Amino acid sequence: MRLWIHTALQMCLYCTVEIHFLQTIISVECLQVSNRIQEEFIQKKEPVRLNKYLSEAGVCSRREADRLIESGKVTVDGQPARTGMRILPGQVVKLGKRIVSKQDDMVVLAVNKPKGIVCTEEKRERNSIVRFLNYPVRVTYVGRLDKDSRGLLLMTNNGDIINRMMRAANRHEKEYKVTVDHEITPEFLSRMAAGVPILDTVTRPCTVKQVGKYTFSIILTQGLNRQIRRMCQALGYEVKDLVRVRVMNIYLDGLKEGEYRKLTDRELEELYDMIKDSPGTAYGR
Secondary structure (H helix, E strand, O other), X not given: OHHHHHHHHXXXXXXXXXXXXXXXXXXXXXXXXXXXXXXXXXXXXXXEEHHHHHHHOOOXXXXXXXXXXXXXXXXXXXXXXXXXXXXXXXXXXXXXXXEOOOXXXXXXXXXXXXXXXXXXXXXXXOOEHHHHHOOOOOOEEEOOOOXXXXXXXXXXXXXXXXXXXXXXXXXXXXXXXXXXXXXXXXXXXXXXXXXXXXXXXXXXXXXXXXXXXXXXXXXXXXXXXXXXXXXXXXXXXOEEEEXXXXXXXXXXXXXXXXXXXXXXXXXXXXXXXXXOOOOOOOOOO
């Protein structure tokens, strides 16, 4: 009996030691994970170049940020900023009187812009896209849609995405559905596709298809000011309705006018593959 009790006590002691040992291992592993999380958190708080800070806050490209800094429009802790300076955690960056806050979480939105909304960040414009969207994180648009046009507009706080997508040399596709004031002819389609002289240049050859008596689709790889309207006007047509239905791999499908949605992981992954090798600096424009 005594031998059995002694053996049982030894087993209990062994189990207690084993449990304590396992608890110690678990505690160490949790501590290691905690340290890795801490390291990532610290890395995010390392000094960052001011032009990159402004770009990642969705203000503008790095190149444009350098221009703003050189013009004296940017201050850090109340003092004029210098090109190339680095921003430390806790420092206050201002563009004019507005505080610029860098967002750690990337946001990319697909917006169905209604007609009458203006692609501008000008605060005095009551119908600006920024005011209309009223998104809690500061985002800016990727490629304008003029006031009289509607459809797909991408908005983000990632300056890198903006500039890689907007560089004309990268030839990224944008697709539109256009309705004009009189019947479309084969000659009109052919001339539109071949290139039209506007704004002291000739537009790039593009894909144009008729989809109705007065409606056609067009895929552009450049973004001249009011390009489609000017092209149509040069050929004797007036645009009555213009809808952007696609930007690269992002489609307007299913998004109601005035609504927005976040891009899916799959869309972002495809978009990354399309822009990762884009020529030029990531933030050039």
